[in-house]
Amino acid sequence: METIYNVIFYSLSFVAMYAQIFYLSTYIEKKKKIVKNPENLELKNYPTVTVAVPCYNEEKTILKTIKSLLSLDYPKDKLKIFVIDDGSKDNTWNVVQEYKDNPSVVLIRKENGGKHTALNLALERTDSEFFGCLDSDSLVHPQALKRIIGYFEKDPKTMAVAPSIIVNNPKNFLQHAQNMEYDMSIYIKKTLGLMGGIHVTPGPFSIFRKRVFDELGPYHKAHNTEDQEIALRMQEHAYKIDHCPDAYVYTNTPDTVAKLYRQRLRWIYGFIKNLQDYKRLLFKKKHGTVALFTLPSGLIGIIGVLFLFINIFINIVRFIYRKVIEVHTIGFSHLFTFNGFHFDWFFLNIRAVLFFSVIMYILVIVSVLIGRKMAEGKSNFSVSIIYYFIVYSVIAPFWMLNAIYNAVRSKESSWTFERRVGQKSI
């Protein structure tokens, strides 16, 4: 039993460390290729772009989102904004009427059918060269679109470009923790982009050449994670996906554990189900980095967190069991008699396990700091990093377990309220 446990433990640590070093080595080698765009970037020409904003009960945030799109530094006659009300039950439709006379904005109302149906409706009605989506809880940086289109201009083979997603105005503990996670995923995403291994084109403001949909078909429901599915479909056909680190999108993130839980449940569930649907890609070298590295390491990541969690859980149970026996045997009053404590290094548990954990923590902290530098231009240590470790090591295992359980039972998480929280998986 002990041996099996050790084999699993060491294999998982090995793969986790391998993945982190893989990212780091790629980043160090290729970071010169990451060029920051100048403030006054000008493009040779400005192709037509359609941005779809699917919304469902978003009366509070929708106007801000539309406003931020209209403030994009991009020729007005080249940019169309499709606001698609996916059968909202609240006042969304009335609220957006404010823009009914704006030539850049098209308002569409349809019966509720899910985010992918809203996006596909927009796809049907547009003939612009580029297509993107912005969730109605997100805002865009004025230069974001120009910078992204610049990537398409530089490389005609680039078929989609993902932005950098930043937590909008983090307030509480949970949002600061997510802020660190999002910063880190900018680094991860850029590095994957450099290797051609991006597996998600996040809902907020990933821009595609419209021909992607003409050639590969429209969005699928894809277990409510259509942004993962389209990326995998593109990878299967070797369509190039890049990442533009300074195209910033500011997104509202869940402010309670319950909301975060629902969001992550959907992401991880979607990841597992999409992985199931695309398992033919796994380890096929003709499918490149996504097949050899991104998907396998994502899967191992889930297994690793679970294993660690179960391990800690068993230890806690064992500890409590011993205490219970102790109390049962010699009574409660002795439990708190403290016999003084003197430090003896002998009892420090310096095992390989500890050594690996320290290295893993260092690697993760380095990743967060690099991401922070890319996102916010500063790479100082922030106390939020500690929040990040706490939140993700304590709560994440639960949504992962839940997602696996749901995936086994094929229980879809629903597209309703929680759907409002942006769509961006790392």
Added chain:
Amino acid sequence: MNEQEDIKHEHEPNDWKRYIIVFFITITIFALGLWFSSYINNKKINQLKNIESKISLDIMSSEVQFTLLQEQTCKDVSNSILSTELNNLADKISYSENNIDADDTDVVSLKKYYSLLEIKDYLLMKKITERCGEESVFVLYFYKNDDCLDCTKQGYVLTELKKKYPDLRVYSFDYNLDLSAIKAMISIYDVPSDNLPAIVINGKVHSGFKTLEEIEKTFPELESIKVDEEEDSENKE
């Protein structure tokens, strides 16, 4: 952009070199980690060896002292040095069993040596108390490590008992340790194998789990070494 149709989609070529280099870097870190932990474990084992040889020296010195002073008064024979050191060693050995490896040959031989030291200490202390007419109670405790919940419980009880009677000397022995001296004790005191834990107090065997109250009732001689509350507080001052 009408040249669209001509685009040939292809992946970045797989960077095999990186896959392999990263593999070797990771292997190196792993090897370092394993080496480091075995280095630390060796250090710990060496520390245990040092403690044991020091205790062995102390016991021998006490023995010699005892023989030299046979004819004279008892008060010069030191009898309290060993017990704390033996206890400390016991903690470290049981920690090593749990955290290094219970089957590690080094750990096993350290444990055997420790058991021998306990027996020597026991024999010596018995002689000293007999000759000098001191009141003293010795507990021999036999346990096993695997699959014995009562042994764990008995351990807690004995720890409590020791707190209550600080002059009590408890010697614990792993029933299954392959050591002839322990086997000899088992046969002398006739300790049954099927009903562990077992405690032997001043020669009388009682097997099976015993609560603190039961032990006190069964062995009234404990009364003789009971420290009065008042005396206790005086000692502390």
